[in-house]
Amino acid sequence: MNDGMRDDAVSRALAPIGGDDADDVAPVHGSAAGATRKEREAIAADPQALLALGALIGRLFLHDRRAPTFVIINVIQPLIWLLLFGSLFSGVTRLAGFPTDNYFAFLAPGLMVMTSLFGSAFSGMSLLMDEQRGLLDRFFTSPVPHWTILASYVLHTALIVMVQASVILLAAMIAGARPSGGFIGLLATYGAVFLIGGAVGALSNALALVLKRHDAVIGVMNFMILPLVFLSTMMIARPAMPIWMLHISLINPVDWAVTVARAGFFGHWQGDLWRDMIGLAVFFVLMTMLAGRAFRRQRLSG
Amino acid sequence: MTHPLVEVHGLKKTYPGPVEALRGIDFSFARGEIFALLGPNGAGKTTTVRILATLSQPSAGRALIDGHHVVNEAPAVRRLIGYVGQASAVDERLTARENLMLQGRLQGLAGGVLKRRVEEMLSLIDLAAQADRPSGGWSGGMRRRLDLAMGLIHGPRLLFLDEPSAGLDPESRAAIWSEIADLAHGSGMGILLTTHYLEEADRLADRVAIIDRGTIVAIGTPEELKSRIAGDVLIVEFADPADLAEGVRRLKTNEAVRDLRSSGRTLHLTVENGAQAIPVVMTALQGVAVVSISIQRPTLDDVYLAATGRTMREAEAGIGAENSDSAIRKGEAA
Numbered sequence: 028m029n030d031g032m033r034d035d036a037v038s039r040a041l042a043p044i045g046g047d048d049a050d051d052v053a054p055v056h057g058s059a060a061g062a063t064r065k066e067r068e069a070i071a072a073d074p075q076a077l078l079a080l081g082a083l084i085g086r087l088f089l090h091d092r093r094a095p096t097f098v099i100i101n102v103i104q105p106l107i108w109l110l111l112f113g114s115l116f117s118g119v120t121r122l123a124g125f126p127t128d129n130y131f132a133f134l135a136p137g138l139m140v141m142t143s144l145f146g147s148a149f150s151g152m153s154l155l156m157d158e159q160r161g162l163l164d165r166f167f168t169s170p171v172p173h174w175t176i177l178a179s180y181v182l183h184t185a186l187i188v189m190v191q192a193s194v195i196l197l198a199a200m201i202a203g204a205r206p207s208g209g210f211i212g213l214l215a216t217y218g219a220v221f222l223i224g225g226a227v228g229a230l231s232n233a234l235a236l237v238l239k240r241h242d243a244v245i246g247v248m249n250f251m252i253l254p255l256v257f258l259s260t261m262m263i264a265r266p267a268m269p270i271w272m273l274h275i276s277l278i279n280p281v282d283w284a285v286t287v288a289r290a291g292f293f294g295h296w297q298g299d300l301w302r303d304m305i306g307l308a309v310f311f312v313l314m315t316m317l318a319g320r321a322f323r324r325q326r327l328s329g
Numbered sequence: 330m331t332h333p334l335v336e337v338h339g340l341k342k343t344y345p346g347p348v349e350a351l352r353g354i355d356f357s358f359a360r361g362e363i364f365a366l367l368g369p370n371g372a373g374k375t376t377t378v379r380i381l382a383t384l385s386q387p388s389a390g391r392a393l394i395d396g397h398h399v400v401n402e403a404p405a406v407r408r409l410i411g412y413v414g415q416a417s418a419v420d421e422r423l424t425a426r427e428n429l430m431l432q433g434r435l436q437g438l439a440g441g442v443l444k445r446r447v448e449e450m451l452s453l454i455d456l457a458a459q460a461d462r463p464s465g466g467w468s469g470g471m472r473r474r475l476d477l478a479m480g481l482i483h484g485p486r487l488l489f490l491d492e493p494s495a496g497l498d499p500e501s502r503a504a505i506w507s508e509i510a511d512l513a514h515g516s517g518m519g520i521l522l523t524t525h526y527l528e529e530a531d532r533l534a535d536r537v538a539i540i541d542r543g544t545i546v547a548i549g550t551p552e553e554l555k556s557r558i559a560g561d562v563l564i565v566e567f568a569d570p571a572d573l574a575e576g577v578r579r580l581k582t583n584e585a586v587r588d589l590r591s592s593g594r595t596l597h598l599t600v601e602n603g604a605q606a607i608p609v610v611m612t613a614l615q616g617v618a619v620v621s622i623s624i625q626r627p628t629l630d631d632v633y634l635a636a637t638g639r640t641m642r643e644a645e646a647g648i649g650a651e652n653s654d655s656a657i658r659k660g661e662a663a
C-alpha cells in the first residue's frame with residue numbers, strides 16, 4: 028500500500044462519526060434480571076439497546092450456522108425417543124388419564140419440552156467461552172446497556188429451542204399426531220417451550236458465571252435435567268403415577284411446562300392450568316434474576 | 330476544553346489476597362498524545378487500563394476520561410473509548426467483516442455509515458483480502474490488527490492498547506508499530522499504550538510513565554527521562570567470555586565506572602563522560618581481547634534501573650513471567 032493511500036485511510040478512519048452525543052446515554056446498569064419493569068423502561072428509553080441486542084443474538088445464530096452439530100444432535104435424541112417409545116409403548120394409552128389414544132400425540136408436546144431442556148442446559152457454555160476469550164470485556168467496554176449482553180444468551184437459547192421443538196412437532200405430525208388445540212393451543216405449547224428453555228438457559232448461564240468451568244456446568248445440568256424429566260408427566264400421565272411421584276411432579280417446573288404444552292396441544296384447558304402457567308412464568312423470572320445477579324457479580328469482580 | 334483527556338489521581342487497587350496492584354498513581358495526558366505505561370509483568374499496567382476502561386473499580390482514587398468519572402459516569406465514558414485488551418478478543422467463528430460489523434453495531438453505528446466504516450477499517454489494517462474468512466485460523470499478527478480495527482471502528486477519542494505487540498514475531502510487531510504511529514499523527518485521538526518493551530515505549534510514546542510494583546517511578550518524555558540519567562553508557566565487546574570475565578574483574582573496582590552489567594560477550598559500563606572514560610577503560614583492559622568500544626546514550630532500561638535498582642528483565646524473571654527482549658542482566662558473567 029502506498030503512503031498516500033495509507034494516509035487517506037488513516038485520516039478517514041480517524042474522522043469522528045455521528046454527533047458528539049456522549050452525554051445522553053441512558054444510565055442502564057446491571058442485568059436482564061433486576062426487574063422486568065426496569066428492563067422495559069430501559070428498552071423504551073434506548074432503542075439503541077434493542078439494535079445491540081439484535082446484533083448480539085444474531086452473532087449467536089451465526090455460531091449455530093457455522094457449527095451446527097450441537098444444534099442438530101440435540102434434536103436427534105428426542106426424535107429417537109419419539110419414534111421408539113411412540114411405537115413400542117403405544118398400548119400405554121389404554122391406561123387411565125391419557126388424553127389421546129395416539130401415543131405419538133401424547134409424547135409430542137412433552138418431547139418438545141424435553142428438546143427445549145436439552146437445548147438450553149448448556150447455554151452457559153457460550154458465555155463461558157466468550158468470557159475466557161475476552162469477548163465479554165469487549166462487550167462491556169462498548170456503550171450497550173449490559174443487560175443486553177446476558178439477555179442475548181438467554182433469548183438466543185429460548186429461540187433456538189423453539190426451532191428444534193418444531194422439528195419434533197413435524198416428526199410427530201408425520202407419525203399421525205394432530206395438534207387438536209389449534210393455533211391458540213400451539214401458541215401455549217410454544218410458550219411453554221420458550222419459557223422452560225429460557226429459564227434453564229438462564230440457570231445454565233448463572234452456573235457458568237459462578238462455577239467458571241465447562242465440566243462443572245455440564246455435570247450440574249446433567250444431574251438435574253434427567254430426574255426432572257422422569258419426575259414429570261412427560262412420559263406418563265398423572266393418574267398412572269405412583270403417589271410420591273405425583274407429589275413431586277406438582278412442584279416440578281418441567282412438569283408445569285409439559286402440562287401447559289400438552290394442554291395447548293390438545294386444547295384441553297382444564298381449570299387449574301393457570302397454576303402451571305404462573306408457576307412457569309415465575310420460574311422463568313426467578314432464573315433470569317438469578318443469572319442477572321451472577322452476571323452483575325461477574326461485572327463487579329474485576 | 331481545558332481539561333486533559335485522561336486524568337488519574339491517587340488511583341489504588343487492592344485485589345483480594347490482598348494484592349496491592351496499584352499503590353496510588355497519578356498521571357494525565359491530552360488529546361492527540363500517545364502515553365505509554367512501561368513496566369515489567371505484574372507492575373499494574375493492565376489493572377490501570379481496566380479501571381480506566383470501566384471494566385474494574387478502583388479501591389481508592391479518581392479517574393476521569395474527558396471529564397467523565399470512570400465509575401459514576403461509566404456509560405458516558407464507554408462512548409468515548411476504544412478498548413484493545415491484552416489478549417486478542419475476536420470472535421473466531423465470525424469473519425473479519427462480521428467481527429467489525431458486530432463491533433460497529435454495539436457502538437451504535439448502522440446502515441451506510443457502518444458499511445463504510447467496516448470497509449475503511451479493513452483497508453486500514455490491510456485485511457480486505459481476508460475479510461470474509463473466519464478469523465479462527467488467523468496468525469497472531471492478523472488477529473491483533475483486527476483487534477485494533479475493532480477498537481477503532483467508532484472513531485474513539487481515547488484508545489486503550491494493552492500490550493499491543495506482546496508475543497508477536499518481530500515482523501508483525503513492526504507492522505503494528507507503524508499502524509499505531511500512523512494513527513497518532515495528526516489525529517485528535519489519545520492513545521494509552523502499555524508495554525514491557527522499552528523500544529516500543531521509546532519509539533511510539535510522546536510521554537512515558539515507568540511503572541513498577543503499582544507505583545509510577547518516573548514520568549516524562551523519553552528524552553527527558555533519559556537525560557535524567559547523568560552520564561553515558563560504554564558498550565565494550567569482547568572476543569570471548571573469558572576475556573569478558575577478565576574485563577569485569579578489572580573494571581569492577583575502577584573509579585571511572587559507576588555501574589557495570591554484562592550480556593553475552595558485551596559489557597555495559599555507566600560512566601560520567603563517555604569520551605573521557607574511553608582512554609581510562611582502554612588502559613585498564615590492556616592485554617584483554619577487546620573487539621570494539623562504543624558510546625551510547627542511556628536507554629529507558631537505564632532509567633528503569635536507576636529508579637528501581639534492577640533491570641526490567643530481572644523484574645520479569647523475579648515474577649516468573651515471560652522475558653523481555655530489551656533488558657540486560659546485571660553482573661551475569663561476574
Ligand SMILES: Nc1ncnc2c1ncn2[C@@H]1O[C@H](COP(=O)(O)OP(=O)(O)O)[C@@H](O)[C@H]1O
Nearest residue numbers: 344345348350369370371372373374375376377
Ligand atoms: N483479578 C486479579 N486478582 C488478583 N490479583 C490480580 C488480579 N489481576 C491482577 N492481579 C495482580 O495484580 C498485579 C498487577 O497485575 P497487572 O495489572 O495484570 O500487571 P501488568 O499488566 O503490569 O502485568 C499482579 O501482581 C497480579 O498478579
Ligand SMILES: [Mg+2]
Nearest residue numbers: 374375415492
Ligand atoms: Mg498486563
